[in-house]
Amino acid sequence: MRDNVDSATAAYLQARRGIIRRNFVWVEAKNRSSGGVETMGLWDGDEVVTATVISGQTGMPVSRVYVGAGSLLNVDSIPLTTDLTVRTVKVSLSQINAAVQQLVRGYDTRRAPIEIHRGFFSIDTNELIAPPIPRFVGWINGNPINTPPVGQSGNIEVSCVSHTRALTFLNPAKRSDEYQQKRSGDRFRRYTDVAGNWQIYWGENRAST
Numbered sequence: 358m359r360d361n362v363d364s365a366t367a368a369y370l371q372a373r374r375g376i377i378r379r380n381f382v383w384v385e386a387k388n389r390s391s392g393g394v395e396t397m398g399l400w401d402g403d404e405v406v407t408a409t410v411i412s413g414q415t416g417m418p419v420s421r422v423y424v425g426a427g428s429l430l431n432v433d434s435i436p437l438t439t440d441l442t443v444r445t446v447k448v449s450l451s452q453i454n455a456a457v458q459q460l461v462r463g464y465d466t467r468r469a470p471i472e473i474h475r476g477f478f479s480i481d482t483n484e485l486i487a488p489p490i491p492r493f494v495g496w497i498n499g500n501p502i503n504t505p506p507v508g509q510s511g512n513i514e515v516s517c518v519s520h521t522r523a524l525t526f527l528n529p530a531k532r533s534d535e536y537q538q539k540r541s542g543d544r545f546r547r548y549t550d551v552a553g554n555w556q557i558y559w560g561e562n563r564a565s566t
Contacts, residue, residue: 365487366477377478380432381410381423381489382448384471384497386464397460398423399450400476401430408485413472413494424456430512432473435493444519446473446493452502452511461500461513469497471517495519 362370369376381400388395400406402425412419431449448471450457460466474489500515537546 362477362490363487369477369479369486375480377480377483379476379478380429381408381421381474381476382429382432382471383410383421383423383474384460384466384469386460386466386469389463389465395464396421397456397464399428399456399460400425401432408476409488410472410474410476411488411490413491414470418488424454426454427451428454428456435473437492444493444495445498446495446517446519448473448515448517450500450513450515452504452513457513461502466497466500466515471495471497471515473517493517493519 379400379402381398384397384399386395386397387393398421400408400423402423404425405422406425407420407422409418409420411417428451429448430451433447435446436444450461471493472491473493475492476489477486478484479486495517498516498518500513502513503511537543
């Protein structure tokens with residue numbers, strides 16, 4: 358996906374002044390008990406902050422809470438492209454952070470929507486120059502927990518795929534006889550379930566039983 362910074366940030370960058378860059382990760386996981394949506398924001402800052410970002414779903418500014426204190430360790434470089442290629446991004450999270458533990462162990466993150474923003478802070482005010490634009494929008498494809506040997510460090514590698522992955526999904530309902538009958542009683546797929554077992558004799562006599 359292609360990221361175009363806003364005019365305020367572009368002007369600040371063109372001035373070639375010092376700048377602070379931070380990554381913001383937003384996940385909408387599922388409550389394992391109720392099935393409801395549970396949100397979690399993580400960033401590579403030092404504390405818990407409330408930041409206004411541009412939503413990857415609505416394109417409107419939204420205020421979100423992001424937990425820092427070492428929760429977000431690293432975000433892979435994200436290619437800025439305009440084609441429909443499915444992109445994969447790795448996000449490294451702390452294995453001991455309480456917020457991360459709640460996210461990956463307390464919630465169900467399978468195919469959970471995820472957004473990654475990059476925020477630019479002014480070195481004069483230490484405030485965001487403008488609400489960050491989404492740099493990546495997609496789903497979590499897996500988050501294995503890497504348990505290290507004694508004396509070594511571990512992490513949680515979150516694998517994310519871009520929203521263009523939706524273009525590869527198939528709807529199996531459209532390949533069933535029941536679904537096809539909704540089209541004015543069309544029975545084109547009447548024998549879909551059994552046709553694979555038929556023996557078709559092409560240019561030869563049927564074998565005698």
